[in-house]
Amino acid sequence: MKLTILATALTTALSLGLSGAAQASPLPDFPFISVSGEARLEVAPDKARIQFVIRHTAAKADAATQAVYKQGRDLMQFLAAQGVTEADIDAAQINKEALYKDYNDRTITGYETSQPITVTLNQLANYVAVMDYLFKQPHIFSIHGSFDSSQREQLELKLSQQAGADARRRADQLAGAQGVKISSVFAITEAGGWGQLAGDFGFSGGAVSFSTMRKPEMADSSANLVLPRHITLQKSVNVIYKIKP
Known part of the structure; x- marks a missing residue:
């Protein structure tokens, strides 16, 4: 009797464990194909974003602050002469930090x-x-420039459509090779991968890379600065298709 009860309890525990594992599985409970589609487009950039920091160190706080103020005023005058409006300038709050002698000695040596x-x-x-x-x-440091296209939104919409079409083409080929047919779309995402197929099916931004660089046609030392001939916009999608015999 005790042996029978123990065996029954063990069978029930295994049954519940397998049931829980089945419920926890992120895989669809129907036949499916998971494929990725990609699309790329090279476009000439027509806009840029430059990030930098105005920074000055001095023995007194007012000297350090005044230097940043002056550099900011000079910068605004120069940018205005280049046709840059205030709407195109995003300035964060000015920050002041004390400088100490060392980690243990907290004597202020400057700002x-x-x-x-x-x-x-x-x-x-x-x-x-x-x-x-x-x-x-x-007094300007940490200068970083990046390039973009003013038509990015429209171009990425087309790339998403092309990537989706590429995914469908690959799915049809894969299904045909196995003697089955595509039924319908179960899920689609632009994320880098499915992980365990349990993530949210949302959307993310496309990748941007730089191509061969070109020098501007200028005779002075600034000719050492370069501009990209084009940037590469890319979209990739992952799609799960239901399949049928």
Whole structure:
């Protein structure tokens, strides 16, 4: 009797465990094919974003702050001359930090004032002049430029459609090779991968890479600055298709 009860309890526990595992499985409970589709497009950039930090260190807080103020005023005058409006300039709050002698000795030896700035250039013709100015300023650091297309939204919509068509083509080929047919779409995502197929089926941004660089046609030292001939917009989608015999 005890043996029978033990065997029954063990069978019930295994049954419940298998049932729970089945319920926890992220895989669809029907035949399916999972494929990826890709699409790329090379476009000439027509806008740029430049990020940098105005920063100055001085023995007194007012000296450090005044230097950042002055550099900011000079910068605004220069950008205005380049046709950059205030709407294209995003300035964060000015930050002040005390400088200490060392980690253990908290005696203040000076102050550092900084302000992060982001400038959007809607005309690449001004890119070289702006970058050249920034590199030559004594209180501007951490300069980084990136390029983009004003038509990104429209182009990425087309790329998403092309990537979807590529996924369908691959699914049809794969299904045909196995003697089955595509039934309908179960899920689609632009994420990098399915993981365990349990993630949300949302959308993410496309990748951007840079191609061969070109030098602007300028005779002075700023000709060492370069612009990309094109940027590569890319979209990839992952699709789960239901299949039928």
